[in-house]
Amino acid sequence: GAGVSQSPSNKVTEKGKDVELRCDPISGHTALYWYRQSLGQGLEFLIYFQGNSAPDKSGLPSDRFSAERTGGSVSTLTIQRTQQEDSAVYLCASSLVQGAYNEQFFGPGTRLTVL
Amino acid sequence: DAKTTQPNSMESNEEEPVHLPCNHSTISGTDYIHWYRQLPSQGPEYVIHGLTSNVNNRMASLAIAEDRKSSTLILHRATLRDAAVYYCILSGHQTGANNLFFGTGTRLTVIP
Numbered sequence: 211g212a213g214v215s216q217s218p219s220n221k222v223t224e225k226g227k228d229v230e231l232r233c234d235p236i237s238g239h240t241a242l243y244w245y246r247q248s249l250g251q252g253l254e255f256l257i258y259f260q261g262n263s264a265p266d267k268s269g270l271p272s273d274r275f276s277a278e279r280t281g282g283s284v285s286t287l288t289i290q291r292t293q294q295e296d297s298a299v300y301l302c303a304s305s306l307v308q309g310a311y312n313e314q315f316f317g318p319g320t321r322l323t324v325l
Numbered sequence: 326d327a328k329t330t331q332p333n334s335m336e337s338n339e340e341e342p343v344h345l346p347c348n349h350s351t352i353s354g355t356d357y358i359h360w361y362r363q364l365p366s367q368g369p370e371y372v373i374h375g376l377t378s379n380v381n382n383r384m385a386s387l388a389i390a391e392d393r394k395s396s397t398l399i400l401h402r403a404t405l406r407d408a409a410v411y412y413c414i415l416s417g418h419q420t421g422a423n424n425l426f427f428g429t430g431t432r433l434t435v436i437p
Binding site: 214245251252253254255301303313314315316317318319 | 326361367368369370371425426427428429430436
């Protein structure tokens with residue numbers, strides 16, 4: 211079956227521009243996560259959605275970052291007024307349900323480069 | 326975030342077993358131990374997880390110490406495709422079940 215997909219795979223933008231990154235989770239997965247990974251680093255949690263519950267935004271680094279999940283499926287991560295330090299690979303993952311033991315399935319990521 | 330400690334890097338010869346260690350001395354009783362790996366230019370993929378008992382699946386085995394303060398991921402016969410960064414992660418009600426805390430992991434190099 212189809213896995214988690216993300217688009218675009220690569221995005222180059224100029225400092226100060228807004229960008230939108232898209233994630234299509236596995237069909238039927240109620241939990242969706244966004245992470246980012248800077249070069250040579252581990253993953254940094256950004257935001258988490260579970261069903262119709264309020265998202266856990268505790269990992270968002272600033273108010274320039276926001277995300278939404280429409281209809282409990284597709285999610286968009288928006289970064290406003292991008293800065294060079296936003297350059298990273300942005301990874302989306304989904305799991306069947308939320309829980310400490312549930313496997314997360316990751317997409318291939320979007321590589322964002324801010325010039 | 327509950328911390329895990331892993332060696333930065335390890336090497337293994339192809340077709341030999343690999344034992345990847347992880348220390349998690351602050352683990353709580355409800356924390357699960359997860360292992361994920363990340364191949365070059367890909368997102369992480371699940372390998373295995375466990376709570377108290379040793380676990381086996383098609384990819385690997387997970388050996389958990391009796392006091393649960395450490396665990397070892399075992400790849401029975403390393404192949405070149407196993408070259409990746411391996412992450413040992415705790416997830417539970419106390420560590421925050423809403424996300425997985427990825428450290429820097431262990432970079433495994435497989436030598437032909």
